[in-house]
Amino acid sequence: MAVKNYSEITPEIYTLAELATKNSNIDPELYEIHKVKRGLRDLDGKGVVTGLTEISTVLSSKTENGVEVPCEGELYYRGININDLVGGFIKDDRFGFEETVYLLLFGELPDKKKLAAFSRLISEYRTLPTNFNRDVIMKAPNRDIMNSLARSVLTLYSYDKHANDLSIPNVLRQSIQLIANFSSLSVYAYQAYRHYIMGRGLYIHNPDPKLSTAENFLRLLRPDKKFTKLEAKLLDMALVLHAEHGGGNNSTFTTHVVTSSGTDTYSSVAASLCSLKGPKHGGANIKVKHMMENIRDNVKDTNDDDELKTYLIKLLNKEAFDRSGLIYGMGHAVYSLSDPRANIFKKYVERLSEEKGRHEDYIFYNNVARLATEVIAEKRKIYKGVSPNIDFYSGFAYSMMNIPEELYTPLFAVARIAGWSAHRIEELINANKIIRPAYKSVAENREYIPLKDR
DSSP, X not given: OOOOOTTOOOHHHHHHHHHHHHTTOOOTHHHHHTTOOGGGBOTTSOBOOOXXXXXXXXXXEXXXXXXXXXXXXXXXXXXXXXXXXXXXXHHTTOOOHHHHHHHHHHSSOOOHHHHHHHHHHHHHTOSOSTTHIIIIITTSOOSOHHHHXXXXXXXXXXXXTTTTOOOHHHHHHHHHHHHHHHHHHHHHHHHHXXXXXXXXXXXXXXXXXXXXXXXXXXXXHSTTOOOOHHHHHHHHHHHHHHSOOOXXXXXXXXHHHHHHTTOOHHHHHHHHHHHHHSTTTTOHHHHHHHHHHHHHHXXXXXXXXXXXXXXXXHHHTTOSTTSSSOXXXXXXXXXXXXXXXXXXXXXXXXXXXXXXXXXXXXXXXXXXXXXXXXXXXXXXXXXXXXXXXXXXHHHHHHHHTTOOGGGHHHXXXXXXXXXXXXXXXXXXXXXXXXXXXXXXXXXOOOOOOOGGGO
């Protein structure tokens, strides 16, 4: 018998796929008949409450005179407004990600001594196991860095003598190690891809224990290890703003679900990585970047509001770009009038655009955001309002720092591992039941037909 090509979809597979599709298609009306909330969402898009958390709070509406009305978006980490947290380390002219990690994990802000000790602990854990880069990352280069990252995390299980120990001290140790390792794992995976698959030069640098997470990411990525202060500060800001976003996002919910089964830390984090990889979750900023390139290619004068608006309407009408009917980077599952992360990030993106000589591009992004808000309000029945989210600006910021697209989603993971770790610990401390949602079967019972009679 001939051996099949591993990647080939053969005629018989197409036939079987048609059969699977035909017998797996559920009538959409049944969801309403049986009151099943698709995607764990109400009809208005609001998420169904499935748990409790003290790690972060996301607000998009307030109650006035007994009526819930949209409000400017608010984000709190452990009860502290993200604007105040960011304002604190910006005022002191220091990096904020390590402080943010401490806050998320331990529920309180560190003093100078505790912050210094914790930052030093992360630095001490940055070094990967001996020859891990050579034996694991370099020997199996992958076109998708998120897949490489997930594989590396699962492989780290083999280097941990206490991999299955679910005691809080041990899980905390594992979490801090992974938080420290994610920059190296991501950038080294990209360097392997760049060299072995793209055929370009190979640059491997060691982390510098004196540098922050953001600084080390840029140091590992750049051939000359150099970066500007503003680049590092903006990347640090991106890590802080992406570190956590409530328990209801897909990858963090995955953390809770998988953790509740009693599995090890490496399996839990790998599962969350696989969730984040999805373009509906962690890859949105890449879509924004490609969409903006498409708009620029098809609109002669990007400063002409009428011309821009006409093309945005084409996007909504599925007549342009990927014909999805979406204007990427606009709107959010939770936020309505504004995304507080985008409001914070936007200011520093403008400063970087000036440093990089790309302020005209920044104006272009702002014009699209302003007009897209108007177009969506006119063409779509979105009662809660719509505004640019952080993905709208983050891809542009990364492009100005010459961070390759392959690292956009892994960079999200470098930040979000902090939130995942806090939620995993919270789940282990507070929950004693496996998360097991109910699915209602709508299949009709049938008689079994013996093989000879089929």
